[in-house]
Amino acid sequence: MNTFNINKKGYYGEFGGAYIPEMLYSNVEELRQNYLKIMTDSSFQKEFNTLLKDYVGRPSPLYYAKRLSKKYNTKIYLKREDLNHTGAHKINNTIGQILMAKRLRKTRIIAETGAGQHGVATATVCALMGIECIVYMGEIDIARQAPNVARMKMLGATVIPALSGSKTLKDATNEAIRDWINNPVDTHYIIGSVVGPHPYPDMVARFQSVISEEIQWQLKEHEGKTKPDYVIACVGGGSNAAGAYYHFLDDENVKLIAVEAAGKGIDSGESAATSALGKGGIIHGSKTLLMQTNDGQITETYSISAGLDYPGIGPMHAHLYKSGRAEFISITDDEAMKAGLELCQLEGIIPAIESAHALAVFEQKLFKPDDIIVLNLSGRGDKDLDTYINHFKL
Numbered sequence: 001m002n003t004f005n006i007n008k009k010g011y012y013g014e015f016g017g018a019y020i021p022e023m024l025y026s027n028v029e030e031l032r033q034n035y036l037k038i039m040t041d042s043s044f045q046k047e048f049n050t051l052l053k054d055y056v057g058r059p060s061p062l063y064y065a066k067r068l069s070k071k072y073n074t075k076i077y078l079k080r081e082d083l084n085h086t087g088a089h090k091i092n093n094t095i096g097q098i099l100m101a102k103r104l105r106k107t108r109i110i111a112e113t114g115a116g117q118h119g120v121a122t123a124t125v126c127a128l129m130g131i132e133c134i135v136y137m138g139e140i141d142i143a144r145q146a147p148n149v150a151r152m153k154m155l156g157a158t159v160i161p162a163l164s165g166s167k168t169l170k171d172a173t174n175e176a177i178r179d180w181i182n183n184p185v186d187t188h189y190i191i192g193s194v195v196g197p198h199p200y201p202d203m204v205a206r207f208q209s210v211i212s213e214e215i216q217w218q219l220k221e222h223e224g225k226t227k228p229d230y231v232i233a234c235v236g237g238g239s240n241a242a243g244a245y246y247h248f249l250d251d252e253n254v255k256l257i258a259v260e261a262a263g264k265g266i267d268s269g270e271s272a273a274t275s276a277l278g279k280g281g282i283i284h285g286s287k288t289l290l291m292q293t294n295d296g297q298i299t300e301t302y303s304i305s306a307g308l309d310y311p312g313i314g315p316m317h318a319h320l321y322k323s324g325r326a327e328f329i330s331i332t333d334d335e336a337m338k339a340g341l342e343l344c345q346l347e348g349i350i351p352a353i354e355s356a357h358a359l360a361v362f363e364q365k366l367f368k369p370d371d372i373i374v375l376n377l378s379g380r381g382d383k384d385l386d387t388y389i390n391h392f393k394l
């Protein structure tokens with residue numbers, strides 16, 4: 001059967017694989033050989049599911065947004081990942097990976113972070129398990145996400161600034177990879193999205209797939225059927241989208257919409273709209289679409305939301321774009337901010353600015369009154385309060 005999921009060689013169509021320096025080969029290969037065996041083991045499953053329930057607070061509600069639906073004359077459900085412990089979907093993955101690290105007998109965790117959400121989610125699970133945690137973060141992101149830096153420190157993590165390049169997520173990722181090369185035996189690298197060398201994109205997508213697993217039975221309770229007409233999610237690296245799409249990937253009756261950050265506009269030179277502007281290349285160990293200059297240098301991206309400010313997308317999403325399976329829509333800073341404020345005032349929910357990009361789709365695209373739409377509300381807006389205050393002069 002034709003599948004949009006990963007193949008045995010670690011590719012989604014032409015994208016994916018593991019393009020890594022030889023120094024990393026043993027680490028990545030150890031993970032590749034063990035991850036499925038570990039994840040499918042019943043003791044792992046039991047521990048993972050128990051923590052998702054009692055620690056993260058899953059299942060996250062599937063909420064019928066009545067006033068938002070009325071405004072856009074369609075049926076909108078919000079998958080409330082914003083209600084998870086630590087405020088976003090990222091914790092689903094870090095819980096899974098810390099259990100993976102324990103079973104691989106690793107004693108030291110490294111991670112990269114952009115918005116700081118993945119850093120907080122990683123520091124959280126390291127505190128939970130009593131394991132050393134080092135988080136790399138771009139210097140600019142450290143400045144614009146100060147509360148998350150404080151959280152990581154309170155949770156016992158060491159935060160190391162990445163000072164090179166654009167001083168954002170891609171540079172933090174480079175530093176984390178460098179660390180892993182220098183510490184190949186005792187360290188596990190918890191990647192925060194469906195990016196990086198195989199098996200990371202698949203492993204992270206599987207941990208996040210709890211989102212679409214829950215959507216199916218929750219929608220059945222609300223609507224008497226397991227499948228929506230549309231699933232909408234924002235895409236930075238693509239992990240919340242991968243989780244929300246996962247169980248619907250091969251059912252083309254369920255239309256998938258991926259939302260990227262257009263920053264100050266697609267043609268402004270200040271955006272992070274990777275599918276619209278990107279070309280094939282290799283970034284952080286994976287063959288995918290990325291923003292680059294004509295001679296192949298990775299371009300510095302821009303978005304008002306730190307979580308979407310990344311020049312690549314995961315290989316699953318590159319394939320969903322190339323094959324036409326998902327529709328990609330780009331949303332500017334201003335459009336996202338407006339949609340974020342609208343959700344506050346229509347539903348009493350303050351969304352993360354990343355999630356607000358997904359919400360802005362309703363101004364761009366017309367849906368039918370009886371369409372059933374699930375929008376993955378990837379996170380809450382507490383971390384973005386300063387950005388909201390500055391933007392709206394509150």
Ligand SMILES: *Cc1c(COP(=O)(O)O)cnc(C)c1O
Nearest residue numbers: 193236237238239240307354379
């Ligand atoms: C990190 C983050 C994102 C972007 O990451 P994905 O891997 O694309 O999901 C989106 N929303 C929130 C709230 C985030 O913290």
